[in-house]
Amino acid sequence: MKELWYRIWSYVGHQFRSWNTGGEGIHSPYLFYLVRMLIYDENRFYCWRDIEARRRKILASKQMVEVTDYGTGNQTDNHRCIADIARTSLERPRVAQILFRLVSYLGHVQQRPLRIVELGTSLGITTAYLAMPDSRNHVETYEGSSALLDIAQEGWEELGIHNIDVIEGNIDDTLLLGARDTHARESIDVAYIDANHTKQATLRYFDHLAKSKRSSSIFVLDDIHHSREMAEAWRQICQREDVTTTMDLYHIGLVFFDKQYLKRHYKLRI
Numbered sequence: 722m723k724e725l726w727y728r729i730w731s732y733v734g735h736q737f738r739s740w741n742t743g744g745e746g747i748h749s750p751y752l753f754y755l756v757r758m759l760i761y762d763e764n765r766f767y768c769w770r771d772i773e774a775r776r777r778k779i780l781a782s783k784q785m786v787e788v789t790d791y792g793t794g795n796q797t798d799n800h801r802c803i804a805d806i807a808r809t810s811l812e813r814p815r816v817a818q819i820l821f822r823l824v825s826y827l828g829h830v831q832q833r834p835l836r837i838v839e840l841g842t843s844l845g846i847t848t849a850y851l852a853m854p855d856s857r858n859h860v861e862t863y864e865g866s867s868a869l870l871d872i873a874q875e876g877w878e879e880l881g882i883h884n885i886d887v888i889e890g891n892i893d894d895t896l897l898l899g900a901r902d903t904h905a906r907e908s909i910d911v912a913y914i915d916a917n918h919t920k921q922a923t924l925r926y927f928d929h930l931a932k933s934k935r936s937s938s939i940f941v942l943d944d945i946h947h948s949r950e951m952a953e954a955w956r957q958i959c960q961r962e963d964v965t966t967t968m969d970l971y972h973i974g975l976v977f978f979d980k981q982y983l984k985r986h987y988k989l990r991i
Contacts, residue, residue, distance in 0.1 A: 739988035786868040825854040841916035845873025915943035920950035940976040
């Protein structure tokens with residue numbers, strides 16, 4: 722109950738402290754344009770309709786699955802309905818579409834395929850949004866539950882997505898203990914962290930992925946106001962020496978590393 726009240730209070734506080742000015746006040750031309758494209762652009766992409774149709778199908782599913790959940794920091798096995806999982810774990814369409822625009826824009830600027838790492842596949846809807854901007858991009862997604870991965874992969878087949886590499890197992894093992902050493906030295910362009918929602922795990926994952934960042938990399942943290950722990954993890958990440966600009970969109974936080982940007986923290990309303 723305390724965490725619920727915390728989320729309500731933090732949301733109200735964010736609405737009062739954030740601003741919605743179309744990007745004005747952001748000094749970097751690149752970040753100004755990025756905000757315009759990310760948040761205030763109302764254009765829709767054709768593939769969103771197919772992804773959202775898949776979301777609706779999952780939300781209507783009564784199938785029961787045995788889920789292994791590492792997301793709270795403790796491994797648990799639960800017999801759960803897919804629709805219930807979808808209602809609590811899927812990223813909001815608005816936020817997932819911001820991620821799609823982010824990947825699209827960064828790929829356009831870099832003029833090359835991107836390496837994208839997602840921690841926490843769940844049912845694969847956000848993964849689809851990360852993968853569909855460009856089939857040449859390479860998406861690596863980490864998930865602990867084989868049952869959820871089966872459903873996610875079924876959806877990707879329906880959507881015709883074939884540029885996703887799945888890594889199954891506890892992320893503390895598959896990511897941190899070097900099971901993916903073949904990719905460890907490759908730079909990461911976009912990282913989306915939506916896995917173990919504890920402070921220590923979030924910081925561990927961020928620190929590990931940051932070893933492979935570029936100056937142009939963009940890291941995205943989900944649920945940064947989900948709890949006091951997550952808010953503290955976000956605060957510590959904002960204060961890191963290698964982090965320049967950060968953007969708090971309440972549901973997600975964007976992290977930039979380019980030394981050309983001022984050390985600034987923006988609160989934006991979406």
